[in-house]
Amino acid sequence: MIYVIWGAVVPLLLRDADVERLRATIVRETGLVVTSSNRALLEKGVRERIRSSRAPSAREYCETILSRPEELMSLLEWVTIKTTRFFRNAAHFAAIELDVIPEIVRRVGGRARKTIRLWSAGCSTGEEPYSLAILLDELLPSGYSFHIFASDLSSAALAVARRGFYGPNRMNGVSDARRDRYFIRRGDGYIVRDEIKDRVGFGRHNLKLDEAPTGFDLVMCRNVITYLDEQTRSTVAGRLWNAMNDRSFLFVGDSESLLGMDTRFEFRKTDHATFYVKQAK
Numbered sequence: 672m673i674y675v676i677w678g679a680v681v682p683l684l685l686r687d688a689d690v691e692r693l694r695a696t697i698v699r700e701t702g703l704v705v706t707s708s709n710r711a712l713l714e715k716g717v718r719e720r721i722r723s724s725r726a727p728s729a730r731e732y733c734e735t736i737l738s739r740p741e742e743l744m745s746l747l748e749w750v751t752i753k754t755t756r757f758f759r760n761a762a763h764f765a766a767i768e769l770d771v772i773p774e775i776v777r778r779v780g781g782r783a784r785k786t787i788r789l790w791s792a793g794c795s796t797g798e799e800p801y802s803l804a805i806l807l808d809e810l811l812p813s814g815y816s817f818h819i820f821a822s823d824l825s826s827a828a829l830a831v832a833r834r835g836f837y838g839p840n841r842m843n844g845v846s847d848a849r850r851d852r853y854f855i856r857r858g859d860g861y862i863v864r865d866e867i868k869d870r871v872g873f874g875r876h877n878l879k880l881d882e883a884p885t886g887f888d889l890v891m892c893r894n895v896i897t898y899l900d901e902q903t904r905s906t907v908a909g910r911l912w913n914a915m916n917d918r919s920f921l922f923v924g925d926s927e928s929l930l931g932m933d934t935r936f937e938f939r940k941t942d943h944a945t946f947y948v949k950q951a952k
């Protein structure tokens with residue numbers, strides 16, 4: 672099968688060898704596993720990138736990718752799964768409200784600066800950190816403040832997150848009261864109010880390779896490690912551990928677990944949800 676791009680004839684399908692090289696590069700640089708089910712996405716992405724980068728063939732495109740990190744990042748936009756939503760997994764938010772925040776508030780109460788630091792690692796288009804910000808704004812007693820670092824590999828997702836504009840179909844999970852309090856109607860959608868946006872700092876961060884900031888009281892890294900290879904999962908667990916304060920909290924996705932990994936995180940199950948606690952001492 673052939674495919675005509677800018678007047679040139681290029682093979683439509685990638686050869687298995689090309690796919691293997693791309694897969695190996697992607698896993699080496701990000702830990703992301705390109706499974707057989709998202710091979711189609713990878714091929715679509717390569718076709719699109721060949722079109723926009725005007726590479727003469729799939730093989731030459733693969734060579735480009737091996738030598739240009741920014742081209743790899745553009746291709747990754749096609750293979751990263753960015754599904755998310757506001758207040759995703761209500762049980763987690765119930766546990767944060769009823770189990771976690773009261774404990775953090777007690778502990779932070781002893782600090783000179785009563786600022787709580789949170790990290791949404793793999794935040795996609797921003798719904799997760801904004802949900803956290805809304806919850807903390809509602810819950811924290813006066814005299815306390817908080818800041819959320821929200822990071823992702825995908826620049827496209829981060830651009831959406833920074834803008835903070837969501838169409839009506841993406842507002843599921845936000846109650847009418849919260850929508851009216853924390854969003855402004857803009858055209859056919861809603862934009863997050865500045866008072867919430869200002870609490871969240873977005874940044875590009877690769878969980879596999881980049882050093883992370885430290886001093887977090889609560890970390891959410893949900894529905895991210897499921898897409899990573901085993902070695903990277905361990906790297907990420909270690910990175911999160913190093914980024915967290917002693918006796919701080921970690922939430923991973925419902926279908927994810929640190930079980931079987933070489934970590935010292937303590938598993939905790941409450942009436943509301945399960946999560947992990949860093950007990951360093």
Ligand SMILES: C[S@@+](CC[C@H](N)C(=O)[O-])C[C@H]1O[C@@H](n2cnc3c(N)ncnc32)[C@H](O)[C@@H]1O
Nearest residue numbers: 701751752754755793795824825877878893894
């Ligand atoms: C399914 S979304 C999860 C969004 C949100 N945490 C949630 O649970 O709703 C997974 C996100 O992880 C990001 N991701 C994948 N690999 C990553 C890596 N190595 N470093 C940082 N982010 C990564 C993807 O770009 C994507 O936005």
